[in-house]
Amino acid sequence: MNSPQHTTKHTATGLLKLIRPKQWVKNIFLFAPLIFSKEFLHLYSVYHVIFAAFLFCLAASAVYIVNDLNDIEQDKTHPEKRKKRPLASGEISVKNAILLLGAIYIGLFAAWFVTPKVINVIIVYIVINLLYSFKLKHEPVIEIFIVAFGFVLRVYAGAVALNVPVSNWMFVTTLSLSLYLASIKRRQELIQNGSQSRGVLSHYSVTLINRFAEMSATSAIIFYSLYVMTVQSKLIVTIPFVMFGLFRYWFIVETLRDGESPTDVVIYDKQILLTVLFWAGFCIWVLIPRH
Numbered sequence: 001m002n003s004p005q006h007t008t009k010h011t012a013t014g015l016l017k018l019i020r021p022k023q024w025v026k027n028i029f030l031f032a033p034l035i036f037s038k039e040f041l042h043l044y045s046v047y048h049v050i051f052a053a054f055l056f057c058l059a060a061s062a063v064y065i066v067n068d069l070n071d072i073e074q075d076k077t078h079p080e081k082r083k084k085r086p087l088a089s090g091e092i093s094v095k096n097a098i099l100l101l102g103a104i105y106i107g108l109f110a111a112w113f114v115t116p117k118v119i120n121v122i123i124v125y126i127v128i129n130l131l132y133s134f135k136l137k138h139e140p141v142i143e144i145f146i147v148a149f150g151f152v153l154r155v156y157a158g159a160v161a162l163n164v165p166v167s168n169w170m171f172v173t174t175l176s177l178s179l180y181l182a183s184i185k186r187r188q189e190l191i192q193n194g195s196q197s198r199g200v201l202s203h204y205s206v207t208l209i210n211r212f213a214e215m216s217a218t219s220a221i222i223f224y225s226l227y228v229m230t231v232q233s234k235l236i237v238t239i240p241f242v243m244f245g246l247f248r249y250w251f252i253v254e255t256l257r258d259g260e261s262p263t264d265v266v267i268y269d270k271q272i273l274l275t276v277l278f279w280a281g282f283c284i285w286v287l288i289p290r291h
Contacts, residue, residue: 014091015086015096015100018086018097020060022263023060023064025266026263027154028053030056031053032170033049033159033170034046034162035283035284036170039162049161051115059122059126061104062126066130068088072087117161118157121153125157140203143200144186147185148179148182151175152178167231169226169230169231170227172219177220179216180213183209183212184213184249184253186201187209189201190206217246220242221243235283241282245275248271248275252272
């Protein structure tokens with residue numbers, strides 16, 4: 001018989017899995033406006049973006065909880081998700097998941113009184129993902145764009161937190177990069193599990209998704225390069241880092257048979273991680289005003 005202490009610890013572990021903290025790495029996109037607007041020189045601005053990123057972490061976790069609650073029966077029949085997803089495995093109860101979801105929503109509502117503009121962006125993010133969870137995830141192509149648009153909203157939230165505009169170049173570059181990552185994710189799911197993990201995968205082929213990914217990666221490089229050469233010419237030294245990152249990611253996908261989770265790749269692949277850090281470091285170094 002398990003002790004109350006053991007049960008509490010087990011529940012806490014399950015709740016931690018439910019909110020998927022590893023996925024919070026995606027919120028690094030909120031910091032892009034901080035770098036390109038040169039607001040990283042002001043601690044007050046850094047604080048605002050960190051707080052916005054924290055709120056987006058809560059919002060993303062709420063989306064995952066709703067998605068898992070909606071897919072619980074399907075996940076129970078999946079060979080991997082029935083073990084990894086805490087609701088499907090029975091590690092935590094539906095009641096506890098709903099209570100946590102309610103607490104997150106209350107926290108976000110309270111944050112509206114502190115930073116209403118950021119919360120308004122988060123509301124759009126949550127609504128779109130609710131539509132995705134209950135309907136649109138079954139619509140081919142649309143579902144890929146919804147996943148990608150989540151990254152665009154993150155960048156926009158970072159800009160709103162700083163009260164700076166988002167350039168058209170940043171918008172289209174972020175969208176292209178996000179479509180590339182979303183396409184690769186679907187490609188790997190299709191190769192590794194067929195259409196068992198997602199019904200929408202039955203509408204795709206590996207060849208088709210490869211075309212999506214290649215077109216998106218090419219667009220990301222072109223738009224980023226055009227942005228650098230027309231708006232921030234000093235950042236031209238960062239273009240090789242962007243190209244190497246995309247090349248390396250594709251190598252991981254094609255040769256190492258990995259890449260289903262972009263967050264795992266960023267965390268565990270040293271070359272990708274170093275590329276991101278060097279890119280950010282060079283951007284900051286180049287953009288620091290020198291008088």
